[in-house]
Amino acid sequence: MTKTAAVICKHLSYCYEGESRLSLTDVNLHIESGQWTALIGASGSGKSTLCQLLNGYLPRSGGGVREGSLQVFGMDPAEAPLPEITMAAGVLFQDPDAQLVRGIVDDEVAFGPENMCVPPAELQRRITWALEVAGLAGLRSEPVRRLSGGQRQRTAMAAVLALQPRLFVFDDACASLDAAAQADFLQLCATLQGDGRTVVTASGRFDDAARAAGRVIVLDGGRVLLDGPPAELLRRCRGQLAELGLLPRPAGEAAAAVPPGPALVMVKSLDFTYPGGRRALEGAAFALRRGEWALLTGENGSGKTTLSRLLMGLLPAPKGAIWHQGRDIAGLPVHKIAGHFGYVFQQPEHMFTSQTVWEELIYGLHGGLPPARRPELTEDQRLRARQLLETAGLDARLEDSPYLLSRGERRLLGIISQLIVPKELYIMDEPTAGMDYRDIDRIISLCRDACRRGSALLMITHDPGILSPEASLHLHLEDGRLTSLPRQHACD
Known part of the structure; x- marks a missing residue:
């Protein structure tokens, strides 16, 4: 007996509104019900576009033009009644904040099933199950805004799980998760498939999810380039996959040690407790010198983002705990700290203010002044801007909207928009999350510079496995306590 097809694409193409370039071109796919398929591709390959077409977000809500045909369990997602396609296909987007709509974790997970009129007893069963599977059972009453990036991603995942659709689509679901949570996610996918659900995972690397799936589809430039079992593709196409940035290239030489010098930033016995009594940091201490590259690791919710926000003045630092060049930063306004420290958020698009890539890049150079009052850029500034764009691979996208860039391109734009303004310290929150290896190489090059x-x-x-050869200092947080791992290498 032949299984029912979960997804059928015939000559599927898609173009975003305002774009002339197709994001998907003539895609033909057939995914069987109950299959776990890994969709992988470098930044801009079209994988996220395909994911959003599967539940009708595109073009129904996001606009643009779709051509060809697409069926999900026999329905066209662009035309089927919303309740029916919602129960058929659940999608976890790359940016969890884009689909979080309630203030409390428990309410967030209940939102979808409530709108589907799920009976109360079944609703509670689903919520409890989804929270346990996502590792959030102890945080169900927590405000979403207080969660770490990884915990917000888990919340969005639990909200999709609670809908219990026939097709689960996870777009870079592991991007902000720690190693333990990534292993749990793989087990979840296997369990869902074992229950007869269809699973599609999308990522920018040939990662553990791709290796665990029964089938891997490689997209490049909006087209299907490779399609087959993961072991076969790794055996037959390893070099090609590395060229696409989906597998790492051989490691380069380690960087040389940084000369000793006075501390630029010193953290001493830093404690921090959120209102309500949740202790986030306890006795944290470390020093950073000019030219040093420090990695900060730890499980989701261990205090990493809290520490970075304290350094930037986005949370009030206790007196005597954080020092910049011998000066206590406690009480300093954020704009004073921002004159010395730059910050790249997990979702850099939340900071975008301009209509083109070029304007976004140079925004910090003119302090946000209106066009009529902006001074002309110096030749050195223009040269620096062109160098950053070239290193980031964005030199051909100057007139494009930042919001039309792929996720990886948006991250790179967020990074160079900070680097163009000289700062003593740059703090980057998960800059490589979900990035293909080609874009990671670009980030490493920018950071070395x-x-x-x-x-x-x-x-x-x-x-850390990818970045530790570059770092001079490895800091690790566990339950708010900071330890410093042995120094290895530094930028040359």
């Missing part, structure tokens, strides 16, 4: 120019880096990351 910042170190050579004398800036210090503090990078929050769940990718």
Whole structure:
């Protein structure tokens, strides 16, 4: 007996509104019900576009033009009644904040099933199950705004799980998760498939999810390039996958050690407790010097983002705990700290203010002045801007809207928009999350250059295996307590 097809694409193409370039071109796919398929591709390959077409968000809500045909369990997601397609296909987007709509974790997970008129007893069963599976059972009464990035991603995942659709689509679901949560996610996908659900995972690397799936589809430039079992593709196409940035290239030489010098930033016995009594940091202490590159690791909710926000003045630092060049920063206004420290958020698009890539890049150079009052850029500033764009691979996107960039391109734009303004310290919150290896190489190149120019880096990351050869200092947080791992390498 032949299984029912979960997804059928025939000559599927899609173009975003305001774009002339197709994001998907002539895609033909057939995904069987109950199959776990990994959709992988470098930044801009079209995988997120395909994910959003599967539940009708595109073009129904996001606009644009879709051509060809698409069926999900026999329905066209662009035309089917919303309750029916919602129960058929649940999608976890790349940016969890884009689909979080309630203030409390428990309410967030209940929102979808409530709108589907799920009976109360079944609703509570689903909420409890989804929270336990997502590792949030102890946080169901917590305000979403107080959660870490990884915990918000888990909340969005639980909200999709509670709908219990026939097709689960996880777009870079592991991007902000710690190693333990990533392993739990793989087990979840296997369990869902074992229950007869169809699973599609999308990512920018040939990661553990791709290796665990029964089938891997590789997208490149909006087209299907490779399609087959993961072991076969790894055996037959490893070099091609590395060229696409989906597998790492051989490691380069380690960087040289940073000369000793006075501390640029010093943290001493830093404690922090949120209103309500949740202790986030206890006795944290470390020092950063010019030219140093520090990694900050730890499980979701361990205090990493709290520490970065304290350094930037976004949370009130206790007196005597954080020092910049011998000066206590407690009580300093945020704009004073921002004159010395730059910050790249997990979702850099939340900071975008301009209509084009070029205007976004140079925004910090003119302090946000209106066009009529902006001074002309110096030749050195223009040269620096062009160098950053070229290194980031964005030199051909100057006139494009930042919001039409792929997720990886938006992250790179967020990074260079900070680096163009000289700062003593740059704090980057998960800059490599969900990035393909080609874009990670671009980030490493940009960070090396910042170190050579004398800036210090503090990078929050769940990718220490990739980045540790570059770092001079590895800090690790566990339940709010900070430890310093042995120094290895630094930027040359």
